[in-house]
Amino acid sequence: xxxxxxxxxxxxxxxxxxxxxxxxxxxxxxxxxxxxxxxxxxxxxxxxxxxxxxxxxxxxxxxxxxxxxxxxxxxxxxxxxxxxxxxxxxxxxxxxxxxxxxxxxxxxxxxxxxxxxxxxxxxxxxxxxxxxxxxxxxxxxxxxxxxxxxxxxxxxxxxxxxxxxxxxxxxxxxxxxxxxxxxxxxxxxxxxxxxxxxxxxxxxxxxxxxxxxxxxxxxxxxxxxxxxxxxxxxxxxxxxxxxxxxxxxxxxxxxxxxxxxxxxxxxxxxxxxxxxxxxxxxxxxxxxxxxxxxxxxxxxxxxxxxxxxxxxxxxxxxxxxxxxxxxxxxxxxxxxxxxxxxxxxxxxxxxxxxxxxxxxxxxxxxxxxxxxxxxxxxxxxxxxxxxxxxxxxxxxxxxxxxxxxxxxxxxxxxxxxxxxxxxxxxxxxxxxxxxxxxxxxxxxxxxxxxxxxxxxxxxxxxxxxxxxxxxxxxxxxxxxxxxxxxxxxxxxxxxxxxxxxxxxxxxxxxxxxxxxxxxxxxxxxxxxxxxxxxxxxxxxxxxxxxxxxxxxxxxxxxxxxxxxxxxxxxxxxxxxxxxxxxxxxxxxxxxxxxxxxxxxxxxxxxxxxxxxxxxxxxxxxxxxxxxxxxxxxxxxxxxxxxxxxxxxxxxxxxxxxxxxxxxxxxxxxxxxxxxxxxxxxxxxxxxxxxxxxxxxxxxxxxxxxxxxxxxxxxxxxxxxxxxxxxxxxxxxxxxxxxxxxxxxxxxxxxxxxxxxxxxxxxxxxxxxxxxxxxxxxxxxxxxxxxxxxxxxxxxxxxxxxxxxxxxxxxxxxxxxxxxxxxxxxxxxxxxxxxxxxxxxx
Numbered sequence: 001x002x003x004x005x006x007x008x009x010x011x012x013x014x015x016x017x018x019x020x021x022x023x024x025x026x027x028x029x030x031x032x033x034x035x036x037x038x039x040x041x042x043x044x045x046x047x048x049x050x051x052x053x054x055x056x057x058x059x060x061x062x063x064x065x066x067x068x069x070x071x072x073x074x075x076x077x078x079x080x081x082x083x084x085x086x087x088x089x090x091x092x093x094x095x096x097x098x099x100x101x102x103x104x105x106x107x108x109x110x111x112x113x114x115x116x117x118x119x120x121x122x123x124x125x126x127x128x129x130x131x132x133x134x135x136x137x138x139x140x141x142x143x144x145x146x147x148x149x150x151x152x153x154x155x156x157x158x159x160x161x162x163x164x165x166x167x168x169x170x171x172x173x174x175x176x177x178x179x180x181x182x183x184x185x186x187x188x189x190x191x192x193x194x195x196x197x198x199x200x201x202x203x204x205x206x207x208x209x210x211x212x213x214x215x216x217x218x219x220x221x222x223x224x225x226x227x228x229x230x231x232x233x234x235x236x237x238x239x240x241x242x243x244x245x246x247x248x249x250x251x252x253x254x255x256x257x258x259x260x261x262x263x264x265x266x267x268x269x270x271x272x273x274x275x276x277x278x279x280x281x282x283x284x285x286x287x288x289x290x291x292x293x294x295x296x297x298x299x300x301x302x303x304x305x306x307x308x309x310x311x312x313x314x315x316x317x318x319x320x321x322x323x324x325x326x327x328x329x330x331x332x333x334x335x336x337x338x339x340x341x342x343x344x345x346x347x348x349x350x351x352x353x354x355x356x357x358x359x360x361x362x363x364x365x366x367x368x369x370x371x372x373x374x375x376x377x378x379x380x381x382x383x384x385x386x387x388x389x390x391x392x393x394x395x396x397x398x399x400x401x402x403x404x405x406x407x408x409x410x411x412x413x414x415x416x417x418x419x420x421x422x423x424x425x426x427x428x429x430x431x432x433x434x435x436x437x438x439x440x441x442x443x444x445x446x447x448x449x450x451x452x453x454x455x456x457x458x459x460x461x462x463x464x465x466x467x468x469x470x471x472x473x474x475x476x477x478x479x480x481x482x483x484x485x486x487x488x489x490x491x492x493x494x495x496x497x498x499x500x501x502x503x504x505x506x507x508x509x510x511x512x513x514x515x516x517x518x519x520x521x522x523x524x525x526x527x528x529x530x531x532x533x534x535x536x537x538x539x540x541x542x543x544x545x546x547x548x549x550x551x552x553x554x555x556x557x558x559x560x561x562x563x564x565x566x567x568x569x570x571x572x573x574x575x576x577x578x579x580x581x582x583x584x585x586x587x588x589x590x591x592x593x594x595x596x597x598x599x600x601x602x603x604x605x606x607x608x609x610x611x612x613x614x615x616x617x618x619x620x621x622x623x624x625x626x627x628x629x630x631x632x633x634x635x636x637x638x639x640x641x642x643x644x645x646x647x648x649x650x651x652x653x654x655x656x657x658x659x660x661x662x663x664x665x666x667x668x669x670x671x672x673x674x675x676x677x678x679x680x681x682x683x684x685x686x687x688x689x690x691x692x693x694x695x696x697x698x699x700x701x702x703x704x705x706x707x708x709x710x711x712x713x714x715x716x717x718x719x720x721x722x723x724x725x726x727x728x729x730x731x732x733x734x735x736x737x738x739x740x741x742x743x744x745x746x747x748x749x750x751x752x753x754x755x756x757x758x759x760x761x762x763x764x765x766x767x768x769x770x771x772x773x774x775x776x777x778x779x780x781x782x783x784x785x786x787x788x789x790x791x792x793x794x795x796x797x798x799x800x801x802x803x804x805x806x807x808x809x810x811x812x813x814x815x816x817x818x819x820x821x822x823x824x825x826x827x828x829x830x831x832x833x834x835x836x837x838x839x840x841x
Contacts, residue, residue: 227292231261330402495828554606663693
């Protein structure tokens, strides 16, 4: 059962072969406190075979290690239910071999959906896998595997942990080499077959092989012997695929190709073995060239498709390649180089200049600049000091430092990003579900049309009717291409979602990607989204007789040691200017007014106008400055020394440097931008003026945010919501597309459809640009695939013959069919070169 994929959103596990330790992460509903967690832990540890169980009550997840030979997931679920709690669903990912087109996807998804206990099943044609959510007490992984096998497809073995990219890549390379060997064999055989099948067109051969001669008959018989291994070996995958489909009363692309080349081959056999059955010698022609050339061209198309499909997942390969291979860990006082897989939480890791940071952690000592561009997309290195968090796989630039490992293995930021991108690439956009439904009827419809065309030509066509009818039958079967339909959407989604990951944008699903294209209104939460989310010192206005440093020094001294965010901002501002605030004595907080205390034996007041009035301080001309600063959305505070006004210090949650440019870019893209905040209207309007937002929703309570999103949507808008806090989560879920700032809370990120790792509004602009470019590419692919089939099939059936005397050759049909799917994948790969304009005008 080693195909169970890791997925922290649901019940997940990794189970190796029997007799080895397995690990599971099981969401548990109903826990409310630490006592609940302890109860679940005891219940799990009582199950025979469980080595350890740890329950995180905050996350609602149970982490279990157990012997796969002694117990399994259903037993763990039963233990949790017995303790009075509800386990979540399990999610498994099954690699599937042999899928070729959208009709394959439809058959497998239908079979899985019919399996008792399956909640949902999504088949990824491009990735060759199925992701299934199911209830372990009702369905086992073996039952899911059997459901897939029942449709005629082979369930492969999942790659072991740590080989996420290598195994699929190696499998694809093996498949490509095999197909190319088959192509070259078919192509080499096709050359003499083509020349000798039409001796009347080749000077010299016409005299040697005259029509009706025994020589011609003998040579054609030899050609049949040469064509047989091409059909049976180079075209073996067509017959294997057709047989698997026939066993389960279905049809696919392989069915069409196999019937087409077999019909051509059998006609030729009859023409050679029983020429007397034909009324005229001219009718006893052979179509060996159709068999060999069609096989060669279609196999070449499959090989090129495999090669091109590999390029669509370059982003995942790059992400996996970012991971450091080793870590320098302190063990027993010595520095030891270990594989990164052996680092555990709590280890102290030494990082030197120029090295990759191996795991997520917290800086214990030292300082450096870290290049986080590979994760966040931000090109400027970030300064890191003691207590700062660092991300695994980022690059240490200048200094050396030591960190304590906080997240390792599958819990690191990089592992989570890879998992999110893989899940998103395996998801489906709404438009793809429609295409899959259409494709389910495509192959049977083509077979019916081919038979009807054969009958029509045989009954009403010109002589030799049997020849024309056979050509039309074969051509119609061969030209139809369900592959192009099946690949049109997933290839573009895979590249587009990967492109987003390269830019520090994690798009959770194909649904979100498609919807983001349609957005026409976007709501921005002010705090932490437009602004930095923490107050900082913005202004110091000295009164007559005082200087700036003196006023700031007095304010910082009185606030030193304060835990109030405004006080901390004043102290940080003073330290940034190199001031050393003195010590305050007799500190007293005056609720709703400010603070007071003594500095160097002198009385200092810091607070609002009410405090100054109560203490008899005449603020005079400073009142106008206070009003100006307040109108700018800042929080001004008067400073008084010994009963006289000394000045004003102002603090504000400052706007992020790129917010204004990002909002301007959103407007240029045609979106209505709305700012939402709990602040008073004056502060809200001041921030809105700074960043260029025209519509402001002020004094909105946290519980009302989702309602505001709903009201905007009821006006006919497709609404996006950008936020970062826990209180933004309901609004993010309510929006058509929720964007979470990556520096925000885990709750907001979990609720969002798109996560912006960099924490900048420019990510919203880039995400929408990528969505529009990707969906434009999808529509191009679908248009090409539908137009190809809509025009190609009638032409193959001979629709142009009565008007222009044109009848399509099976060889041309094979070439067109082979390269139609290659064209779709190649067009999707164009997205890899897409460069978002971002906030540039």
